[in-house]
Amino acid sequence: MAGYISDAVIRRLPAYYRHLRELEDAGVKQISSQDLGDRMQLTPSQIRQDINTFGGFGRQGYGYPVTELKEHIRAIMGLDHEHRMVIIGGGRMGRAIASYAGFAREGFPTVALFDQDTVRIQMSTEALPVYPVAELEERLPGMAAKIVVLALPAEAAQEMLERVYSLGIRAVWNFAPADLVYPRDMTVMNVHLSDSLHILSYRINQQEEDARS
Amino acid sequence: MAGYISDAVIRRLPAYYRHLRELEDAGVKQISSQDLGDRMQLTPSQIRQDINTFGGFGRQGYGYPVTELKEHIRAIMGLDHEHRMVIIGGGRMGRAIASYAGFAREGFPTVALFDQDTVRIQMSTEALPVYPVAELEERLPGMAAKIVVLALPAEAAQEMLERVYSLGIRAVWNFAPADLVYPRDMTVMNVHLSDSLHILSYRINQQEEDARS
DNA sequence: TAGATTGTTAATCGATTAACAATC
DNA sequence: TAGATTGTTAATCGATTAACAATC
Numbered sequence: 239m240a241g242y243i244s245d246a247v248i249r250r251l252p253a254y255y256r257h258l259r260e261l262e263d264a265g266v267k268q269i270s271s272q273d274l275g276d277r278m279q280l281t282p283s284q285i286r287q288d289i290n291t292f293g294g295f296g297r298q299g300y301g302y303p304v305t306e307l308k309e310h311i312r313a314i315m316g317l318d319h320e321h322r323m324v325i326i327g328g329g330r331m332g333r334a335i336a337s338y339a340g341f342a343r344e345g346f347p348t349v350a351l352f353d354q355d356t357v358r359i360q361m362s363t364e365a366l367p368v369y370p371v372a373e374l375e376e377r378l379p380g381m382a383a384k385i386v387v388l389a390l391p392a393e394a395a396q397e398m399l400e401r402v403y404s405l406g407i408r409a410v411w412n413f414a415p416a417d418l419v420y421p422r423d424m425t426v427m428n429v430h431l432s433d434s435l436h437i438l439s440y441r442i443n444q445q446e447e448d449a450r451s
Numbered sequence: 452m453a454g455y456i457s458d459a460v461i462r463r464l465p466a467y468y469r470h471l472r473e474l475e476d477a478g479v480k481q482i483s484s485q486d487l488g489d490r491m492q493l494t495p496s497q498i499r500q501d502i503n504t505f506g507g508f509g510r511q512g513y514g515y516p517v518t519e520l521k522e523h524i525r526a527i528m529g530l531d532h533e534h535r536m537v538i539i540g541g542g543r544m545g546r547a548i549a550s551y552a553g554f555a556r557e558g559f560p561t562v563a564l565f566d567q568d569t570v571r572i573q574m575s576t577e578a579l580p581v582y583p584v585a586e587l588e589e590r591l592p593g594m595a596a597k598i599v600v601l602a603l604p605a606e607a608a609q610e611m612l613e614r615v616y617s618l619g620i621r622a623v624w625n626f627a628p629a630d631l632v633y634p635r636d637m638t639v640m641n642v643h644l645s646d647s648l649h650i651l652s653y654r655i656n657q658q659e660e661d662a663r664s
Numbered sequence: 665t666a667g668a669t670t671g672t673t674a675a676t677c678g679a680t681t682a683a684c685a686a687t688c
Numbered sequence: 689t690a691g692a693t694t695g696t697t698a699a700t701c702g703a704t705t706a707a708c709a710a711t712c
Contacts, residue, residue, distance in 0.1 A: 384655060459678085
């Protein structure tokens, strides 16, 4: 579809998508790089560069068509088809992800949850099927799942990654606070909540130092 | 303490900290930039540059002392003192954060949770005090909280940010899928889970395209 | 046509990598 | 001392910003 898109641009795509969706909802039909830049805290120049890495959408003198651009970015990110998720780990985090309806609405439905202790969890997850991890080999292959969500302790994550890899899974959304090692044909996206909290802590410190001087 | 540390380095600090902690636990006393680089998937050169932005720790011919370096990074990130958190929003995400014991262990204890519907939530959060949001003005100031965690719908987040700002809060950990606007003396760290999922989706797409060609 | 705003090239800036002298 | 590995300077690379001609 498009040529090569740099990592820096890809990391901004979800934000573009979010803002364009909001603009569309607000009834805005077109927007200039200037106005979008003000809104997203980016320079107009950067926005024009970014958007031009995936094709000429703008019209000189007018700006960019909101809906068309939004739909294109949506397609680039692959949001025009469904990605079924299986969650491994039924702790609070696993259950929070399982029950957040927003993901399913955006095309990422959770189809099952695996945990050691199925009884405890079944109670709190309503409609979602819950299975013992021991049945992973038997059940996962039939689920047509694209993404495995790892919501388990750091110590267990690496082993589980290898286990789901051997079952054909090539995409992992990792919530365990560990840097996993994985083959080149696998994609792992980390959500390291502590890291994020630690950076926040650093910035609080800086702020306080600034205030003192 | 240290001079200016670039944002690129700061984003890597939590990973350094995590790996050094693991090495320490494994009984490793010193490590070379080469070995740490292999482990963290960074070049030795980058590691030496990074570490040198905050002072000369290494010894030529030997490498870096694991514990000393870890403790220093810990101090830079401000993890040597406590940051009390208050969570606003008692949905699954708010409760998941509240009950993850790891944060408290690392110096980020949650001291209270605010929500509209206190009864429903009180049941599932054990020891944590739960209050109605209407009592925020009355209760928050006495709590000595440094960080407010926003775990509520996107529509409510901006207004709540302004509300806690006026109560003296200067640090926000935001889980709402919204780009908030905030004053310069405030620090906001976003955890945009959908963004992360969308980037994963993009990479799955790429992978599949690569496989086809 | 005139005004606005893009697409795109060139300039700048910052981050990463390479190289090597300093030194443990 | 010899070998290893840092600290640091220089080179490279990539991303961001500036500028302006093209064009709606």
